Amino acid sequence: xxxxxxxxxxxxxxxxxxxxxxxxxxxxxxxxxxxxxxxxxxxxxxxxxxxxxxxxxxxxxxxxxxxxxxxxxxxxxxxxxxxxxxxxxxxxxxxxxxxxxxxxxxxxxxxxxxxxxxxxxxxxxxxxxxxxxxxxxxxxxxxxxxxxxxxxxxxxxxxxxxxxxxxxxxxxxxxxxxxxxxxxxxxxxxxxxxxxxxxxxxxxxxxxxxxxxxxxxxxxxxxxxxxxxxxxxxxxxxxxxxxxxxxxxxxxxxxxxxxxxxxxxxxxxxxxxxxxxxxxxxxxxxxxxxxxxxxxxxxxxxxxxxxxxxxxxxxxxxxxx
Amino acid sequence: xxxxxxxxxxxxxxxxxxxxxxxxxxxxxxxxxxxxxxxxxxxxxxxxxxxxxxxxxxxxxxxxxxxxxxxxxxxxxxxxxxxxxxxxxxxxxxxxxxxxxxxxxxxxxxxxxxxxxxxxx
Numbered sequence: 165x166x167x168x169x170x171x172x173x174x175x176x177x178x179x180x181x182x183x184x185x186x187x188x189x190x191x192x193x194x195x196x197x198x199x200x201x202x203x204x205x206x207x208x209x210x211x212x213x214x215x216x217x218x219x220x221x222x223x224x225x226x227x228x229x230x231x232x233x234x235x236x237x238x239x240x241x242x243x244x245x246x247x248x249x250x251x252x253x254x255x256x257x258x259x260x261x262x263x264x265x266x267x268x269x270x271x272x273x274x275x276x277x278x279x280x281x282x283x284x285x286x287x288x289x290x291x292x293x294x295x296x297x298x299x300x301x302x303x304x305x306x307x308x309x310x311x312x313x314x315x316x317x318x319x320x321x322x323x324x325x326x327x328x329x330x331x332x333x334x335x336x337x338x339x340x341x342x343x344x345x346x347x348x349x350x351x352x353x354x355x356x357x358x359x360x361x362x363x364x365x366x367x368x369x370x371x372x373x374x375x376x377x378x379x380x381x382x383x384x385x386x387x388x389x390x391x392x393x394x395x396x397x398x399x400x401x402x403x404x405x406x407x408x409x410x411x412x413x414x415x416x417x418x419x420x421x422x423x424x425x426x427x428x429x430x431x432x433x434x435x436x437x438x439x440x441x442x443x444x445x446x447x448x449x450x451x452x453x454x455x456x457x458x459x460x461x462x463x464x465x466x467x468x469x470x471x472x473x474x475x476x477x478x479x480x481x482x483x484x485x
Numbered sequence: 486x487x488x489x490x491x492x493x494x495x496x497x498x499x500x501x502x503x504x505x506x507x508x509x510x511x512x513x514x515x516x517x518x519x520x521x522x523x524x525x526x527x528x529x530x531x532x533x534x535x536x537x538x539x540x541x542x543x544x545x546x547x548x549x550x551x552x553x554x555x556x557x558x559x560x561x562x563x564x565x566x567x568x569x570x571x572x573x574x575x576x577x578x579x580x581x582x583x584x585x586x587x588x589x590x591x592x593x594x595x596x597x598x599x600x601x602x603x604x605x606x
Contacts, residue, residue: 301594305571348591391597448532450555
C-alpha cells in the first residue's frame, strides 16, 4: 500500500493541493470519496441532513481492474488466470461491494474467443455483476474489435468503435476507445468521429457534474517513445476542462502513475497479469519478469480517494500480495 | 494388412515431388562461392523490425518472425498488402512481394514500430 500525497505536513493524509481540490468540490455541493477504485459521493445537502461532517461513503462505489491478458503464459506470469481470480477474491472480500466494475482493457492476450470465454467464466465468481468495458489493443488484434464489441459493448450500445457514456448517481461516465485504427508512427488515437461525439455528449451537462473518463491507453503523455500516450487526447480534454471534477482512469502501462492538473486527476491502474517497466527503464515496454515472490506485489487494484471532512485527496494502490 | 489406396499412393508421390522441389529450392539458394543467398527474413525483436528496411525482388517471399514476448502485427500503410494476424512469440507471417515499389508497414499494436519494403523488378 502506498499513497500519493506529496506534502503531508500534518501527517493526516492531507496535502494543500488535496485540500484545495476537495474544497473545490465542496463548492460545487458534492463531496467525494473514491477508494480502491471505489468512488463515493455525497451532496452537501445530504451531509447537512444527517448532521454528519464525515459522511459515510455509501452513495456510489465502483472499482477499476485492468490488463488481465488472459492467454498470456510466459515467464513474467505463467498463470494470469489465477492472479485474475485473486483480484476478484479481493473484491469479493470488500466489506461493501462496489456497484460495478470498470475494466480498462486488454482482457485477452491475443483476442482469441477462448481467452474471452475464460475471462467471462472466471468473472462469474465476482459478487459484483455489472461490468463496464473498453478494449485494449490486445483485444482488437484481428478484426478491429468486432468480436469485443459484440461480446462486451452491445449492452451499452457502444457507438463507432465502441465508445459510450452513462450516468450513475449524478456522475457522468465516459468510456472511450483509443486502440482502433492506429496510424503508423503514432500513439493511441480517438479519431474525429469519437471526438465529435464526446463534444456533443457532454455539451448539455452542467460544469458541476463530476466526470469520470476511462480508456485503455493513457490520455496523457506518459512516455510517447513507448507509445504510452494518445495523439488527440488534448482535444478530448479540451471538451472536458470546464468541469469542476474530472477523473481519467487508464490501464495499458501495468503500473500506477498519477498526475493532477488543476481539476483533472489522471490515473493508471496496475494489471492483474504482469508488471511492465517504469517509463524508459529497460529496452522496451514488454512484460517485466520479477522474482516470483515479488510478482503479486506488482499486480492489483488501485484506489483514488477523496475524503470529505478530512479534506484529503489520496490515491491508494491495493496489490495482490 | 492394409493395401495402400490409390489416393494414398498419390499423396506419397506428391510428398516425394514436394521434397524434390524443396531440395531444388535449397540448391538454387546456394551461391557459386558456397554461401547461402540472403533470405528475406525480418525479425521482430525489442519492439522493432530488424532489418527496418529490406529490398527484395518481385515474386520473392518475405517472412517476419516475432521474437518478442509481446504480440505484434504487420500491417501495410494504405492496405497495400494483406495484414498479418496477431503474431505470438516465435510465430511467423509471410507474404510474396508483388509489384515494384516502396511499401511502408507498421505494427498496429505498437504503431511506433514501422518498417519499409522496397520491391524491385
